[in-house]
Amino acid sequence: MAEKPRTPRGSSTSAVHGGEREHQQSEAITTPIYQTSTFWFRNSDELIAYQEGRLHREEYGRYGNPTWKAVERKLCELDGAEAAALFASGMCAATTLFFALLPAGSHLVVTSDCYRRTRQFIRDYLMRMGVETTVIDPADTKQLENALRDETALFFTESPTNPYLRVIDVAETARICHARGAKVVIDATFATPVNHRPLDEGADLVIHSATKYLGGHNDLLAGTLAGSAETVGRVRDAVGVLGGVIDAHSAWLLLRGLKTLALRVEHHNRSGLRIAEWLEKHPRVRSVWYPMLASHPDHETAARSMRGGGGVVTFELDTDLDGAIRFTDACRIPYIAPSFGGVESLIEMPVTTSFWDLDREERLAIGITDSLIRYSCGVEDADDLIADLDQALSAI
């Protein structure tokens, strides 16, 4: 866990310098990878001083490691948080948080378009633990108000959401939830702390799948949590028991990836907007969802609270399932792969990936049509991505 820095600085400066320079081993400019499972004590007095809380240091790899701690300090700066914690994956951050903060008999409110494994965890595991859940439509504050109960402990939503990139009015959401004693947790994976900082607007906790933009190179799995020292501390205690800790090498890759976060996100923002505007004019494209387009249902909230729309553009083709598959297969630059937020562009059809667990009727009921495409632009040249999309659209 790490303390919030006294002087706030820009996201690029925080991304490069946050959390660094505290390792003790040498004058190396990069934080070392502490590839160790345990930490030794000079004598029993030292061990007892540690147990009694008089000495702060590492003990065992499931409770902490200096490489992760550097990442956590950097995240505190980036998310504007008092404390941050790192996990083996985004799913591990979410499930550990639910285990730690939802006692039996409590109530959870979530949005219908949450990441599919989050939905599965809620359905298959939380129910068994005696936690009741109410599912509401994304960005619908009226439904949220009606869903809250005296025993509601948490409201959990992504922002932007998948795949329609709905943007939550965090300040209004926090006002509604806090009036009923519920905490607000925002999964801001699609936003990154460069584009949106939910804690500044009153959210209690923010989580990220760092597998996406934070790592940024499609080469690691990690998850993060940031918020007050008290709440993050409770979740951190739970990870020490549940065991979903990140390994030191992945933590180091994340530390390295984070240094270019702001640069990469600015590039994603520019390319995302250009591609969204280009697609909106294309005759083979029925509709486009991108928060920075005036046509997006949450454009006003996004324009007010977000610095950019990010690299993911969702669009519906004017064709059927086969036409959408032909288009996807004809793209030459993006890989067909789940995930987003890395330097390589990726393309996927929600029908064959994140909403595969639903049958067609269920998918259509929540607006997931057969010809929906989720395109995650990487940091390639936008001109090349557009030329590639153009040739693939002619394959429909």
Ligand SMILES: Cc1ncc(COP(=O)(O)O)c(C=O)c1O
């Ligand atoms: C918004 C969102 N949150 C959480 C996750 C889970 O993250 P991870 O794959 O790092 O476990 C994903 C994965 O795709 C996601 O899209």
